[in-house]
Amino acid sequence: MDWPALTCCTAVMILLFLPLSASDDRLVLGKPLLSDAIIVSDGGAFALGFFAPSNSTPAKLYLGIWYNGIPELTVVWVANRETQLIKNTSSSPMLSLTNTSNLILSDGDGGGRVIWTTQVATTPASSTSTAVLLNNGNFVIRSPNGTMLWQSFKHLTDTLLPGMKIRFRYVIHGEEERLVSWKGSDDPSPGHFSYGGDTNTLLQFFLWDGARPVARSDPWTGYLVKTERRYQQVNTSTEVIVYLAVVDSEKEIYMTYSLSDGAPRTRFVLTHSGHYQHHSWSNRSLTWEVLGQWPSAECSSYGYCGxxxxxxxxxxPVPTCKCLDGFEPANMEEWTSGRFLSGCRRKRPxxxxxxxxxxxxxxxxxxxxxxxxxxxxxxxxxxxxxxxxxxxxxxxxxxxxxxxxxxxxxxxxxxxxxxxxxxxxxxxxxxxxAGMDVTAGKRIKGNAVRIVLPVLGSSVLVLIFLAWLKLKGMFTWHPYEKRCI
Structure with missing residues (x-):
């Protein structure tokens, strides 16, 4: 064999046995992702691999997706939230793509216990399906003809990225989707808080603590709605424009959002403390800035004002509880002390x-x-x-x-x-x-009633007195005569 041919064969063999490098953006059959490797999206925005929360003891491993190229590890999606891997010398965690176009996360210990797997519908065995990390943070499985068989964007965790959807209703799967918080700042397992659409009305969003509503959005119209919200980063001229849309199609009702051109990294995240926050990455401070938070004030929590x-x-500067027009505090002592649970009552039934x-x-x-x-x-x-x-x-x-x-x-x-x-x-x-004019929509004032009744009563008495004088012949009426001067 000549030297050029030998060199070529050697290079091919080296490439086959090297672990995945940071330039790879996909998994293929027969080349699993090991615990010490990552894959990076083609544009370099996101990475996928194994991570260990800083304070977990013993060290727990999760398969996740995070922002690539920033100093603060910010995980946006986790595969095995409910079943973590334990990091030790005897196990070899890996993520593999099977010939049935499914991803399998296993601990590699002994028989290779399956920790997590996708559930792609039965498909013919294929050696050419691929799992690709896209530059928007979506990890997808594609068939040989390019059909998307599975995507991480349809399996929400605690973060909403541009282009992701939160569905009120999904005819194909028959269920809604929710963001679910982490249990703690270093614990990706499912927490107590969730955020999603109200399946009873299909018109509003809720933030829940278990089954208890924490906050509720204003109802939308039930049709396509597009809104634009502008945010300014602190101490910079950087502006972030978020385009929100609520869409009702034949197959699904969902909310999604996109960003203005050139906007910095932006995400919505449901925190473990129960706040739905809008985060934007600051290249100046190298931190995440909170541009918005919901609920934004104590009194905007669900039912807080009774x-x-x-x-x-x-x-x-602070939102406050008030009674609707025509109502007064049901318990004035509680109301003045800042306790509003009893709410208000009608002034008039x-x-x-x-x-x-x-x-x-x-x-x-x-x-x-x-x-x-x-x-x-x-x-x-x-x-x-x-x-x-x-x-x-x-x-x-x-x-x-x-x-x-x-x-x-x-x-x-x-x-x-x-x-x-x-x-x-x-x-x-x-x-x-009560006391509203049905046709004019104006309140009939109580003061007006108090004025009219005495005047009417006095007028009746005067008329009775004048009639009595007339009968006695003591009063004669003379019409006024106009005069030309």
Whole structure:
């Protein structure tokens, strides 16, 4: 064999037996990922490999995806959250791609116990399927013809990256998706907090602590919604524009987001302490800056202001609890001491269907609503429906397109109401109150009633007295004569 041929064969053999290097972005059949190797996305934004939380004893290993090229290890996805690997000299953890196009994470100890695996539907055996880490952080399995068989973006952990979806409803799998927090700052196992869509109404998002709601979003219209939010990093001119979208298609209802061109690394994360935060990487301070947090204030937590109370987020510097118009604190002593659980009560009880509605603009609509009229109702039809239903205590409409509006109605206590201001997406809540003019939507003031009744009574007495004088012949009326001067 000549030297060029020998050199070529030697190079091929070396490449076959070398572990995966940082330049690789994929797994193929027969080349597993070992615990001391990583794969890096083609653009260099993300890496996948094994990591050990700093304070775990004994050392626990997890398979995860993290941001590549920044000094702070920031994990955005974890495969084996519920079953960790124990790092020791006798085990050899590895991630392999099988000929059935599945990923298998095993400890390599003895029989190679399976720790985690994908569950790709049965496919013909293939030696050419690949598992690729994309530059958006999505780890995907592709068939030989390019079909995506599995993707990490559909298996949420605690982080939402640009392009990921949180689904309210997914016809194919029949279940919603949630972000689930870590149990602790160094413990990736599932924590107590979760974030996702409300499957009962398909119109709002919740943050839960177990089964208890912690915070609730303002209801959306039920149709395609796009909003733009601008953020400024601290002490820099760097601006981050986030484009949020809620989409309703035939197969799924989901929320997703994208970023403006040139925006720094940005993510939404559900923390182990129960906050849904917006993080942006600062190249100046080399840290993650928190651009936003939800709930943003104590009084914006779910139901914090009690029945018929609301959190006024337009007050500065601290949002505070207030009673809706026509209501007063149910327990004034508790209210003044900063305890709002008892909420508010009506100043005057409702008199029935004869009571009108007071318009409250810029509000976050309460929870516990019923959606009326499907997808073809109008604002006028919504108002008429609530007006003729004596048990309806309020309604809200939101324009969808043309004259079509989304109609929400309430028949019980109003819980978790807020004031956002119209610039933050608040809508008008129409509240049924005693003493409201049904046609004009104006309150009949109690002072006006107190003035009218005495005047009316005095007028009647004067008329009776004048009639008595007339009968006695003591009073004669002379018409006034106009004069030209």
């Amino acid at each position: 029945p018929y109370g609301y959190c006024d987020e337009t007050t500065a 409702l008199g029935g269907c004869g009571d009108g509605f007071l318009a409250l603009p810029g509000m976050k609509s309460p929870d516990g609503f019923a959606r009326i009229g499907g997808s073809r109702s109008t604002s006028e039809e919504c108002a008429a429906e609530c007006n003729r239903n004596c048990s309806c205590v309020g309604y809200a409409t939101a324009p969808v397109w043309g004259d079509v509006a989304r109609c929400l109605m309430w028949a019980g206590e109003l819980i978790d109401t807020g004031k956002l201001g119209t610039e933050l997406g608040g809508e008008t809540l129409y509240l049924r109150l």
